[in-house]
Amino acid sequence: MAGILKIVAQRLALGLITLFVVSIIIFVAVNLLPGDFAEAILGQGATPESVAAIREELGLDRPPVVRYLEWLGNAVRGDLGTPMSQALFSAYSGSNAGSGIGTVMEQIAPRFRNTVYLAGLSAAIAVPISITLGILTALYRNSAFDRAMNIFTLSSISSPEFFLAYILILFLAVLNPILPSLSNVNAEMSFWSSERFVKTLLPALTLTLVVTAHMMRMTRAAIINLLASPYIEMARLKGMSPMRVIVKHALPNALAPIINVVALNLAYLITGVVVVEVVFVYPGIGQLFVDSVKIRDIPVVQACCLIFAAAYILLNLTADIMSIISNPRLRHPK
Amino acid sequence: MSDPLVKIRDLKIEGRSDETWTPIINGVDLDLNRGEVLGLIGESGAGKSTIGLAAMGFTRDGVRISGGSVEFDGIDLLGASAAVKRGLLGKRIAYVAQSAAASFNPAHKLIDQHTEAPTQHNVSSRSESVQDGVELYRRLRLPNPDEIGFRYPHQVSGGQLQRAMTAMAMSCRPDLIIFDEPTTALDVTTQIEVLAAIRDIVEQFDTAAIYITHDLAVVAQMADKIKVLLKGDEVEEADTRTMLSAPTQDYTKSLWAVRSFERPKKPAVLTTATPIVSVCGVTAAYGKIDVLHDVSFDIHQGRTVAVVGESGSGKSTTARCITGLLPPRIGHIEFDGVEMPLDYRKRNKDQLRQAQMIYQMADTALNPRKSIGEIIGRPVEFYMGLKGREKRKRVEDLLAEIELEPTQYIDRLPSELSGGQKQRIGIARALAAEPKFIICDEVTSALDQLVAEGILKLLAKLQDELGLSYMFITHDLATVRAIADEVVVMKDGEVVEQGEKAAMFQPPHHPYTDLLLSSVPEMDPDWLSNLLNERGVDNIGDAAVDKM
Numbered sequence: 001m002a003g004i005l006k007i008v009a010q011r012l013a014l015g016l017i018t019l020f021v022v023s024i025i026i027f028v029a030v031n032l033l034p035g036d037f038a039e040a041i042l043g044q045g046a047t048p049e050s051v052a053a054i055r056e057e058l059g060l061d062r063p064p065v066v067r068y069l070e071w072l073g074n075a076v077r078g079d080l081g082t083p084m085s086q087a088l089f090s091a092y093s094g095s096n097a098g099s100g101i102g103t104v105m106e107q108i109a110p111r112f113r114n115t116v117y118l119a120g121l122s123a124a125i126a127v128p129i130s131i132t133l134g135i136l137t138a139l140y141r142n143s144a145f146d147r148a149m150n151i152f153t154l155s156s157i158s159s160p161e162f163f164l165a166y167i168l169i170l171f172l173a174v175l176n177p178i179l180p181s182l183s184n185v186n187a188e189m190s191f192w193s194s195e196r197f198v199k200t201l202l203p204a205l206t207l208t209l210v211v212t213a214h215m216m217r218m219t220r221a222a223i224i225n226l227l228a229s230p231y232i233e234m235a236r237l238k239g240m241s242p243m244r245v246i247v248k249h250a251l252p253n254a255l256a257p258i259i260n261v262v263a264l265n266l267a268y269l270i271t272g273v274v275v276v277e278v279v280f281v282y283p284g285i286g287q288l289f290v291d292s293v294k295i296r297d298i299p300v301v302q303a304c305c306l307i308f309a310a311a312y313i314l315l316n317l318t319a320d321i322m323s324i325i326s327n328p329r330l331r332h333p334k
Numbered sequence: 335m336s337d338p339l340v341k342i343r344d345l346k347i348e349g350r351s352d353e354t355w356t357p358i359i360n361g362v363d364l365d366l367n368r369g370e371v372l373g374l375i376g377e378s379g380a381g382k383s384t385i386g387l388a389a390m391g392f393t394r395d396g397v398r399i400s401g402g403s404v405e406f407d408g409i410d411l412l413g414a415s416a417a418v419k420r421g422l423l424g425k426r427i428a429y430v431a432q433s434a435a436a437s438f439n440p441a442h443k444l445i446d447q448h449t450e451a452p453t454q455h456n457v458s459s460r461s462e463s464v465q466d467g468v469e470l471y472r473r474l475r476l477p478n479p480d481e482i483g484f485r486y487p488h489q490v491s492g493g494q495l496q497r498a499m500t501a502m503a504m505s506c507r508p509d510l511i512i513f514d515e516p517t518t519a520l521d522v523t524t525q526i527e528v529l530a531a532i533r534d535i536v537e538q539f540d541t542a543a544i545y546i547t548h549d550l551a552v553v554a555q556m557a558d559k560i561k562v563l564l565k566g567d568e569v570e571e572a573d574t575r576t577m578l579s580a581p582t583q584d585y586t587k588s589l590w591a592v593r594s595f596e597r598p599k600k601p602a603v604l605t606t607a608t609p610i611v612s613v614c615g616v617t618a619a620y621g622k623i624d625v626l627h628d629v630s631f632d633i634h635q636g637r638t639v640a641v642v643g644e645s646g647s648g649k650s651t652t653a654r655c656i657t658g659l660l661p662p663r664i665g666h667i668e669f670d671g672v673e674m675p676l677d678y679r680k681r682n683k684d685q686l687r688q689a690q691m692i693y694q695m696a697d698t699a700l701n702p703r704k705s706i707g708e709i710i711g712r713p714v715e716f717y718m719g720l721k722g723r724e725k726r727k728r729v730e731d732l733l734a735e736i737e738l739e740p741t742q743y744i745d746r747l748p749s750e751l752s753g754g755q756k757q758r759i760g761i762a763r764a765l766a767a768e769p770k771f772i773i774c775d776e777v778t779s780a781l782d783q784l785v786a787e788g789i790l791k792l793l794a795k796l797q798d799e800l801g802l803s804y805m806f807i808t809h810d811l812a813t814v815r816a817i818a819d820e821v822v823v824m825k826d827g828e829v830v831e832q833g834e835k836a837a838m839f840q841p842p843h844h845p846y847t848d849l850l851l852s853s854v855p856e857m858d859p860d861w862l863s864n865l866l867n868e869r870g871v872d873n874i875g876d877a878a879v880d881k882m
Contacts, residue, residue: 229436230433231436231439233431234429234437234438234439235439235450236392236423237424238423238451239419239422239424239454240420240424240450240454241420249441253439253440328440328441328486329488332485332489
């Protein structure tokens with residue numbers, strides 16, 4: 001056990017270093033975006049003087065290294081800054097920046113909660129379905145069922161997300177009005193309320209269609225990969241049923257690649273679902289991110305990037321650790 | 335007499351290669367009575383395992399039974415439904431695989447795998463079969479029988495796993511067990527223990543068995559009758575003693591004669607001669623753990639030094655130190671009296687050229703995408719600086735030297751060659767550097783006996799012609815007897831004994847050498863029984879090693 005704790009500690013440290021490197025990349029990349037907030041907000045009326053004034057007020061005229069270190073220092077303390085748009089308006093309205101109208105944190109928090117809810121719901125539907133289908137397609141490999149499942153899931157992953165979304169809306173909201181097509185959840189709905197659940201169901205189903213193929217096919221491939229192993233032959237020669245051979249003998253040894261692909265898809269669910277959010281008007285973090293890029297609201301963009309990176313790192317870290325735990329050689333050293 | 339337990343008639347089996355089906359078994363008959371042990375022997379590709387599995391009504395992927403019949407206790411296994419067969423497998427017919435390490439599921443404890451068949455076939459409850467498992471472990475003389483089952487396969491040694499697998503096969507008290515080369519992957523001292531355990535338990539429960547092996551001496555200990563196979567055909571069948579004393583077929587006789595090759599004794603080395611290679615007080619470590627302790631020996635010109643010992647004794651590690659792949663922690667290596675840089679990266683081309691290696695697995699040691707000409711041509715160009723026509727000429731000479739027709743083989747890929755031919759290419763590649771010294775790392779252990787003998791003869795011929803020195807790493811004492819001039823016995827990273835071969839095979843020995851020598855199976859069918867009587871049951875194999 002001590003060995004595993006050590007590995008976990010090492011991976012965590014490595015994750016932190018990765019996050020630090022990513023923060024530099026984010027900062028550089030965001031600053032490389034053409035145009036800046038001052039020009040974007042002033043539009044046609046951007047005279048050099050007014051641009052310079054806004055830049056000075058927001059501190060954009062200082063050297064990038066200073067700005068980076070300041071941002072990083074604040075971020076470590078949990079302060080992701082003030083959205084530039086808010087800062088500007090508050091400056092004109094005469095009140096203190098950030099008071100009342102909100103910091104980046106306050107802007108992102110409810111959106112992020114929504115995103116996590118949607119990702120969690122999608123995963124809760126997609127992961128069990130994919131793994132079960134993966135096991136079944138491995139069991140009945142090369143049968144009509146296997147082919148049909150592969151065709152279905154591959155078509156769904158190959159279609160654009162908005163297309164899948166509209167098809168689901170057509171069948172589940174328009175032709176058979178079972179579910180609402182508008183996912184306008186808001187802060188008043190509690191996290192566990194059925195209203196929130198029902199409203200989130202359509203986007204969650206869309207995302208399920210998107211991520212199932214990947215996970216199902218990896219489960220199938222990982223299991224089939226092991227079927228030529230001597231211990232699988234042994235299990236067959238002990239007279240075990242095909243289902244038992246796969247679930248009891250192949251699956252435990254196929255867990256590592258499956259866990260990894262699940263983690264990758266969960267990360268996708270948190271970071272890559274902006275199209276689905278737009279179609280269903282779901283107030284997730286993806287929409288906020290795109291809007292902020294549009295107006296060059298750098299603190300918000302940076303904060304979103306940092307959250308996405310952290311989610312990726314954390315999920316991959318979890319996958320690594322779970323893969324290690326699933327390996328009896330590491331769990332029970334000699 | 336009652337009907338036989340297994341009755342196979344005119345069994346024909348085909349294997350698929352490149353979309354066509356080619357016959358691999360051409361009509362074999364087999365009868366096995368209750369409580370009887372049949373030895374199936376033959377070289378690789380003879381179809382031993384295929385017949386063994388077919389006796390269970392099972393074929394591997396890409397193999398199909400195309401004719402004949404297989405009956406087990408009156409049940410037609412080829413016509414039976416999958417469910418009927420599943421009811422028999424594990425319960426009445428069990429299987430013991432060649433590599434227990436690969437055939438135990440790494441994800442489950444031994445005891446859980448042991449109890450799987452009895453509980454799934456409703457033979458006994460889990461707690462009963464756990465108890466029975468512990469009892470079987472005890473009978474098979476596994477250490478700590480009460481707790482060994484609760485370990486995972488990777489926590490148990492190879493010989494112990496093989497016995498645990500035999501116990502697992504016994505879990506439902508089957509009528510028939512197929513043993514598929516169960517001791518091939520084991521050291522000689524461990525092999526004895528497993529053989530003794532298998533024989534005991536088969537006798538105790540009066541189980542019928544088909545024992546598949548390529549080792550004649552092993553089958554002589556285990557079987558009541560022997561069937562010899564060659565390329566899917568039966569050569570002959572007779573009871574063990576008749577078969578050993580009076581084989582009727584030429585092929586069988588040639589198999590029996592393989593172990594007779596032996597080189598003449600060479601004159602003793604002058605005490606003043608500088609050895610070609612000197613290993614001087616080498617201690618080496620992987621990480622922080624020392625695996626070699628103060629190893630010293632010399633190899634003189636034109637002589638073969640066999641380094642023997644069990645797996646993990648440090649034979650290959652010594653070779654890695656000599657070639658500089660693993661720089662020693664203490665001590666050094668001399669070639670021709672000159673101290674070599676410890677790390678191969680610091681040796682110059684000429685120093686690198688002097689020591690070449692031939693590997694155990696020719697399959698993995700040859701680049702599958704390069705033609706034979708390229709494989710041998712590479713060192714010719716690298717060390718000798720030959721190019722174009724000269725290079726090709728040299729490659730052709732080398733091929734002629736290893737007795738392969740140059741024009742026929744130079745453009746082939748390794749995959750188009752047999753195992754023995756691949757090993758010859760490995761030899762040619764080593765010769766291409768024109769070394770004085772070659773390390774042969776278990777070069778014959780993956781080959782059939784007849785093929786291995788050919789390789790040994792070739793190495794002997796090359797030594798006579800070119801004055802090469804060999805360091806011959808092996809665990810097979812028959813090979814040592816055939817080719818060595820001197821022997822170095824290693825155990826746990828130390829040299830236990832060394833000297834001239836003749837002296838090593840004569841008593842008195844170091845006790846460990848004695849154990850090794852006496853553990854090599856002999857063709858005498860009473861050898862194992864006599865040996866066990868001599869040593870006493872608690873003093874065989876691992877147990878005897880542990881006491882030293």
